[in-house]
Amino acid sequence: MSTAAVTEALTRSVEDYLKAIYQLSPEGRPAATSEIAHLLALSPPSVTGMIKRLSEHGLLEHVPYRGVQLTDEGRRAALRMVRRHRLIEAYLVEFLAYSWDTVHEEAERLEHAVSETMIERMAAALGNPSVDPHGDPIPSADGLIHELAYTALSDVPVGETVEIRRVHESQPERLRYIATLGLRPGVQVTVVDRQPFDDLVTIEVGGERQVIGRELGHSLLCAREEGR
Amino acid sequence: MSTAAVTEALTRSVEDYLKAIYQLSPEGRPAATSEIAHLLALSPPSVTGMIKRLSEHGLLEHVPYRGVQLTDEGRRAALRMVRRHRLIEAYLVEFLAYSWDTVHEEAERLEHAVSETMIERMAAALGNPSVDPHGDPIPSADGLIHELAYTALSDVPVGETVEIRRVHESQPERLRYIATLGLRPGVQVTVVDRQPFDDLVTIEVGGERQVIGRELGHSLLCAREEGR
DNA sequence: CTGCACTATTAGGCTATCCTAAATTGGAGC
């Protein structure tokens, strides 16, 4: 049953597909061929082909023309990759002086190469952290992930002060920009104004006022009135 | 000319071939197809096929039926892999509690995945070491390697006391055995007897007597009468 | 100087993964 081990090693490509599908739909809603193709920068026919193979191997369920969903086994493999990726990011930032805008690319390659042993040693060296440098939760070794419900900065009411908990972004340029604004997990931010359209919000952070656009506002996840 | 950068990234396989050829003949003597095949656990025809591709790419010179030699460019790429491998081994032993019999396998995969940046960060964290945990020299970032002339334990005269400097072995079981004998770089050993055949030597190390066979005796490289 | 035992190469195939161009399908809009 679902506890059955993934005996044969998965290829790099397969690991990438599974992780992509998980990221497109952590809740299990079907993911579209074109979304997967876009995320992995591949052509749709290539994705269809791989989907077929993965379905045969029982890693996902495919309803033609409707999309794919991970099976339990596929989900387990995907979460394993997410754990690896996030722990590697955390390790590189903590011990090898990486900044959060450069870790992603390195982790993207290492996640396929590192042994289970090494991952657990890194986790131990870090004190088994529950989140990575972006605030994203790290699945446990047995495949459990604890997603907290945060509010996007774009949805925070005017006048409220919140704490940034998670920066959901992997593009280096954007992360660098976010960093220059002084925004990172743990920082307090007050929403002082909001435009009627385009989800534009004005915030105050570290004594400075900044205008945040739609995309950024949706990437910055905040905790409201915690323990207050 | 020879300073030309290897523009396109090499594949994992290509990197393995180049490293193997370098290891079979660091001095540049031609390496035989069958030796390469044996070292990489591949069939000879596969090796011939790859040799053809690598020659076309200018990474090695092939004289049919006679063997291959690395070109300057091929040698540079090979030394780059050797540097990576040995630095990774050193890093894992120093910071992630690996023992010298388990690092090889991990490094074998990581050497293909790690960025130049990460390699240099690891080197810096280690204080730019000149040798790895087995005592093997680490090529510099610009591709220079400083091989010291050591004497194999099998060739040390009876009665002499030497220091083990390098343990040239990658098989875990053998390394574990060597470790149980108390043999590792830096240890003092006295040769107390020698059999007429099979290069059998009896040594005294840490107050204990041990008999060392031919293969082991050739893997243990020693420094004689240093600074005496 | 010839034949034999290796070693090396060529021939022919397979799998994984990717691509472009050509069908096909599902559902929105009339």
Next chain:
DNA sequence: GCTCCAATTTAGGATAGCCTAATAGTGCAG
């Protein structure tokens, strides 16, 4: 209920690597 567009899948092809079986070259023994 039919048409048509966009999304998807099928068709057909390429490349990197690897394999086994068959052929060819090398060099030593007689």
